[in-house]
Every structure is written in C-alpha cells, then in structure tokens.
Amino acid sequence: MVVTVIGLLRFGFSLVFGITVSSLFAGISPTRENRRSTVFLCVLFLVCQTASWWLFGLDLTSKLYPVIIHLPLIVIFSLYYKRPWLISAASVLSGYLCCQTPRWAGFLAGAILKSRLADHIFYIAAIFLFYYFLKTYVAGSVRQLMEKSCKSCLLLGGVPLFYYLFDYITTIYTDVLYSGAEWAVQFMPSMISIFYFVFVILYYAETQKQAALQRERDMLDAQFRVAQTEFASLRQLQNNAAAYRHDMRHHFSLLQGLAAEEHIEEIKEYLRTAQSDMDAITPTRFCENETVNLILSAFAARAAHAEILLTVEAHLPDALPFSDTELCSLLSNALENAVLACESISECGKRRISLRIYSKNTKLCIDIRNSYQTEPVFYESLPVAKEQGHGFGTKSMVHIVEKHGGVFQFSVKDGWFIFQATA
Structure with missing residues (x-):
C-alpha cells in the first residue's frame, strides 16, 4: 500500500x-x-x-x-x-x-x-x-x-x-x-554520436565566425583610434595657425625694420616664406563646422598633391549630432577611399572627386563621388576590397551611420563610384 x-x-x-x-x-x-x-x-x-x-x-x-x-x-x-x-x-x-x-x-x-x-x-x-x-x-x-x-x-x-x-x-x-532488440539497443548511442559530430561541426563554424567578428571589431577599433589621432593632428594644425596669427606683431616689427632700411628684396622673400608657412598650417574654411573644415582642408591638400580635382560643396552648422572622432572617421575613410581610387587612374585629367555635405532637418547628408580605374565589385551592397586587410574603413563608415539610425548606399553610375548617407 x-x-x-x-x-x-x-x-x-x-x-x-x-x-x-x-x-x-x-x-x-x-x-x-x-x-x-x-x-x-x-x-x-x-x-x-x-x-x-x-x-x-x-x-x-x-x-x-x-x-x-x-x-x-x-x-x-x-x-x-x-x-x-x-x-x-x-x-x-x-x-x-x-x-x-x-x-x-x-x-x-x-x-x-x-x-x-x-x-x-x-x-x-x-x-x-x-x-x-x-x-x-x-x-x-x-x-x-x-x-x-x-x-x-x-x-x-x-x-x-x-x-x-x-x-x-x-x-x-x-x-x-x-x-x-539489437536495433533498439544501438539506436540511442548512434543518435548521440551523430548529434555529437553535428554539434562539433556547428560549434567550430560558430567559433570561426565569432573569431572573424572579433578580428573585425579589433580592426574597427584600430580605425577609430587612427581617426582620433588624425583629428588630434588636425587640431594641432589649427592651434599652430592660431599661434602664428598671434605672433603677427613680431613679423610686422621685423618688416618695419627691413622697410626702414629699404631692404625691399629681403622683405619680398620674407613675405613669400611667411605666406607659404601660413598656407601650410591654415585650414581652408568650407563651412561653419570646424571639425569638417579641418578634415576637408587636409584632404584638399592631399588631393592637390596627387593632381586630383576635388570639388567641395559644404553647408553645415557648427553643431552636429556626431562626436569629432565619429565625423573624422566617417569623412576620412570615405575621402581616403576616394583618393586611393583616383590615384590608381593613370590619366591625371580623369582624377575627380565631388563632395556634397549638408544638414537637412537636423540630419547629416553626405554625397561623395569619385572616378575610378576598375569598376568596384559589391557583396551584400558593400564594395569588396581587393587587398587583404582592407575594407574595414567602409565597415567603420557603415557602423557610424547605423549607430545614428541613418541609411547609406554604395553605387556606381556614369563612371562615378558614389557613397550616399543620411544620419
């Protein structure tokens, strides 16, 4: 009982x-x-x-x-x-x-x-x-x-x-x-062994995927750190320009002394040197946003050195919903890719980059177009890097745009490679 x-x-x-x-x-x-x-x-x-x-x-x-x-x-x-x-x-x-x-x-x-x-x-x-x-x-x-x-x-x-x-x-x-019954006795051990090997295969594939994602995250972090360093360098250039402007009274004193002694040729040479120094450290003013001015100034100088025709249309307020390092990473990677694509073109006259950047309804709108030598290949709507270890800049751009709830598009049209984003 x-x-x-x-x-x-x-x-x-x-x-x-x-x-x-x-x-x-x-x-x-x-x-x-x-x-x-x-x-x-x-x-x-x-x-x-x-x-x-x-x-x-x-x-x-x-x-x-x-x-x-x-x-x-x-x-x-x-x-x-x-x-x-x-x-x-x-x-x-x-x-x-x-x-x-x-x-x-x-x-x-x-x-x-x-x-x-x-x-x-x-x-x-x-x-x-x-x-x-x-x-x-x-x-x-x-x-x-x-x-x-x-x-x-x-x-x-x-x-x-x-x-x-x-x-x-x-x-x-x-x-x-x-x-x-022999088949019944052997059934569960057989099924367990099958599922064990299936699990091993899937687990290995998952670990490989996670390892690839970790490598990608590390590369994106490295890209971001490079952007921070680059922006710090640009900011230092701006500070140098401010210091140079502050020291103008010393230059005027020297010029007055040379003029008093009628050393005209020395004055001309000194002015040429001073003008060259000022051009080298003074960012070009494209819009109201200082960060964007610094970045565009740096790439304008690089484009000129590579004999690339860079046209810029920028209309941005001083304040944007991006940190300085995010702006630097986004624009620097986009312009870096454009400059590299143009540098591969053998005919200098065909090296062209067009940039439109403006703010609309508190959103940042970007349109960057560049000519190219070889038409890009796309995979899952993203351009594929031909060299090993490249392509992380593009993913960094996408990450920043998506982080701010934006949309983006890479495309090719009429001989232009086009990157457009709104965030």
Whole structure:
C-alpha cells in the first residue's frame, strides 16, 4: 500500500517537475502572474492525470500522456504565454528528457537496495536536486541558445525529440528495448554520436565566425583610434595657425625694420616664406563646422598633391549630432577611399572627386563621388576590397551611420563610384 501511494506521488512530482522545467527553458518570465498561472497549470494537469488514472489505469494513461499533457502544454506556452511554437515544443521535449536523470537515480538506488520503495523515494529526492541544478546553471544558457536562431533551437530540440520518440516507441507503446532488440539497443548511442559530430561541426563554424567578428571589431577599433589621432593632428594644425596669427606683431616689427632700411628684396622673400608657412598650417574654411573644415582642408591638400580635382560643396552648422572622432572617421575613410581610387587612374585629367555635405532637418547628408580605374565589385551592397586587410574603413563608415539610425548606399553610375548617407 505504501509503495503504491509513494508511486502515485512520484508520478505527480514528475508531472510538476516536467512543467516547471519546461517553463524555465521556454523563457516564461517569473512574474507573480506567471507563477500563479504555472501553479494553476500544475493543478489542472494533476487533476487530468488523476482522472485518467481513475478511468483508464496507469498503463493507458502513460500511453495517452502526449495527448493529455505534452501537446496541450505546447499549445498553452504558444497561445497563452506568447512563446514561439518551435521554442515551446523544444522546451517541453527538453523537460521530458530532463526526467531521465532522476529516473536513473531512482533506478540505481532501487537496484542497489533491492527495493521499489527506494526507487520512488530517491527519484523524488533527485527531482528537487536536479531542478535546483537546472534552474541555477542550465536554464539561462538553454533559453538564450533557443532564442538565438531557429537553427540553434532545432539543434537543441533534436536530441530531446529523438529520445522522446525512442522512449515511447520502445518502452511505452512496445517493450522492444526490454526484449533486447539489437536495433533498439544501438539506436540511442548512434543518435548521440551523430548529434555529437553535428554539434562539433556547428560549434567550430560558430567559433570561426565569432573569431572573424572579433578580428573585425579589433580592426574597427584600430580605425577609430587612427581617426582620433588624425583629428588630434588636425587640431594641432589649427592651434599652430592660431599661434602664428598671434605672433603677427613680431613679423610686422621685423618688416618695419627691413622697410626702414629699404631692404625691399629681403622683405619680398620674407613675405613669400611667411605666406607659404601660413598656407601650410591654415585650414581652408568650407563651412561653419570646424571639425569638417579641418578634415576637408587636409584632404584638399592631399588631393592637390596627387593632381586630383576635388570639388567641395559644404553647408553645415557648427553643431552636429556626431562626436569629432565619429565625423573624422566617417569623412576620412570615405575621402581616403576616394583618393586611393583616383590615384590608381593613370590619366591625371580623369582624377575627380565631388563632395556634397549638408544638414537637412537636423540630419547629416553626405554625397561623395569619385572616378575610378576598375569598376568596384559589391557583396551584400558593400564594395569588396581587393587587398587583404582592407575594407574595414567602409565597415567603420557603415557602423557610424547605423549607430545614428541613418541609411547609406554604395553605387556606381556614369563612371562615378558614389557613397550616399543620411544620419
């Protein structure tokens, strides 16, 4: 009598364990309302299970479990808790698989002590311990992996699904496994080995992908640091120009002295030198924004040195929703790519860059066009760098535009390579 009562309690605890573990894996938020609804579900299914035992007996109830417990639970997770169908199914199947460990603990204790009662008691004790372990160390990881992608969810649900089908076919609906059929004995080890190698392949691919992303992030960080350094250099040029202007009184004093002594040729030479020095350190003023002026001045000088015709139309206010380093990285990378493309053109007369940059409705609008020698190749709407280790500047530009909720486009039209962005 005691063994029967404890056995019935065992099935009740098993049901509650399966429901709560499935809820953890499904990612159902542990709010007060959800806790109440989970308790209600446990009571409801316990009543259904007990009624089925009373009407049909234990053996038939076990066979009806997929219909009276598992399938309704998947439907409730999906419709009431608004969880995706795939995650709901994988969670319920995983919860069923988790019942295997307490079952094995109970079986082992029963075999050692040669007692059916020990089997039930150790099974119930193992349920509490295993639930704590799953909730503390496993559920969070499983939940994140399931929500990561459909492929990840299918991979996680694959083993529980095959075990579920195997268990019901070979032990509940038939006794094939206990009869010692060779195919049944070999089935689960074979499936485990298959899933192991599939997991190894997918895990390796994922680690390679993560490593590539990390390398890319490192390169983008390096690009950003270069932009910061470049901007600091430009700012220093501006400071030098300010200092030079501040020292103009000294130059005037020297010129007055030379003029008093009528050294006309020395005055002319001194003025030529001073003019050259001023041109070298004074940024050209393109618009009201100082940062953009500094960047455009630097690239205007570089374009002139490379015999590239650079035309600039800039209408920007002093304040923009970008940091100085972001502006420097965005414009410097775009103009750097344009200059490099033009430098590869053999005929100097065909080296052309056109830049339009303006503000509209508090948005920064950029249109940069350059001529090219070889037509660019695109992959996923981005130009592909031909040299190894290049192309990170383009990705840095895209990252900055998307960071500010903007849109961008790379295109080729009428002999121009065009980069357009609004952010």
